[in-house]
Amino acid sequence: MKQFLSFVKKEFYHIFRDHRTMFILLGMPVVQIIIFGFALTNEVKNSRIAVLDMAKDEASASLINELEASRYFEIEKYLLSYQEVEAEFKTGRIHMAVILPQNFSSDLLHLNTAQVQLIADASDPNMANTLTNYASAIIMDYLERITDGRKLPYTIKTEYRMLYNPQMKGAYNFVPGVMAMVLMLVCTMMTAITIVREKETGTMEVLLVSPVQPLKIVVAKAVPYMLLSMVNIATILLLSVFVLDVPINGSLLLLVLESILFTLTSLAFGLFISSVTNSQQTAMFISLTGMFLPTIMLSGFMFPIENMPGILQYISNVVPAKWYYIIVRSVMIKGTGLATVWKETLILFGMLLFLLFMSIKTFKIRLA
Structure with a gap:
């Protein structure tokens, strides 16, 4: 256990020494939530x-x-x-x-x-x-x-009522989507790149011959990104409540637990990418095209899935961000509980197990 914690500590040192990585991990979530909350909105003003x-x-x-x-x-x-x-x-x-x-x-x-x-x-x-x-x-x-309330002949009066978002604020839609995007960016892409970088620089061979088991080495490199993702979740929720006036109507504990589940799923996908690629460019390309772009296009927070062709609607079912977006919107905005989102939770958990199995299956303990 002491050796495992030493590897985790080493990975934290790598992250903190790289200022560009630190900006991506901690600065980008703040920038994205502000941009999506204020600039990119489906409201039309002025x-x-x-x-x-x-x-x-x-x-x-x-x-x-x-x-x-x-x-x-x-x-x-x-x-x-x-x-x-x-x-x-x-x-x-x-x-x-x-x-x-x-x-x-x-x-x-x-x-x-x-x-x-x-x-x-x-x-x-x-x-x-x-x-x-x-x-x-x-x-x-x-x-x-x-008309002072007078009833005119054959007048039909239509009354509108907007549930959950009476002011029709765009932030109510974008905050759940930004949470999915940030966690996908930090967990999937950064985890994949950091492990592949060890392969490119040749230090992975040194790590593999150390007394620590290869699987523990990979997990140790993923732990810092898991902890930083928790910081990002807290940052996004604080900005949402106090800056964008988006309330948390449901259980905060359930929302955090679901976010942890999605984070683990994203980490597992990053580990899978790192196990099948040997260059940072390839890992980044697969991360962007395989998860980041589908998160934007097929999760439902930018474009309604119901309006898409049938084939794209089926493809959207394999995008973890779609299910996480539904969960966050249901718990955070609608105030529902686990009884409403249990199906989406099981789907995410199934994706986590599948990606972990594929990551272990394809991980090579010998690089040559």
Whole structure:
């Protein structure tokens, strides 16, 4: 045991002496959680719009003020004619135009109905759909307020309720995904590279002829990354709660235990890569293409899996990050317990056992 701890201590020295590795291990998680939490979000705020108010009355001015007062829209320009709309879109300065007809106020007062035209730039269909939905909600809220609750003939009222994330914050979606990405980066890629580096420099031969068993040597090199991953988990959770205002609604203990399980699975995959490769470039390439990119593309936190072709949906089932993302989202955001995520937990545990078996099976105690 003393020899094993000495190898672990040696590996910590290697990590702490390499400042670039330290930045990747401890600095990148902070950078990623801040970027994904604030910059990369599916929320749309302060979108530039143009307004063509042909009515120029009290009702149209009130509605325009409602749009401008929201955090979603910023009026870039007031148009004077309908012909200016397309020209303004071509400049790329606006994402949506709001057209209020000349008889807006009179139609609203006498006919109990009025038309508002929303023209959006659908070169980005997701943004166009989101902006029109935002504007429609503001218009309906304005209409309900000015009618003073009176029930108009054949009026259908739709009530929306957003569970778990009523403010529709993008951080609620990205934090679980960033946790999976960070743990995959630290555990899989760094573990694979550090062991293969020993092969390239020739020091692995020295380690293998030492009194310590070869399997213990490999495990000793993985232990520091396991401990550093726990630091990263704590950092991400603290930033999520105190910086991004993402609550932990479920059991913190369950969330930590599930994170440890995913970390062990990622470490096992890194050990498997190191056992079948002999160069750092190859290990990095396999780590990126085999796990890191699938984590981004096929885990479900960037793109909905349900919208993918059937073949990609089947392939996503072999990506550990998909199941971990479901677990974190269920425990952290929805506040559910083990009774809800037991299936995903068993799948991750099965992947861990399979990767450990493959790592031991393919590990070579002789390099020549």
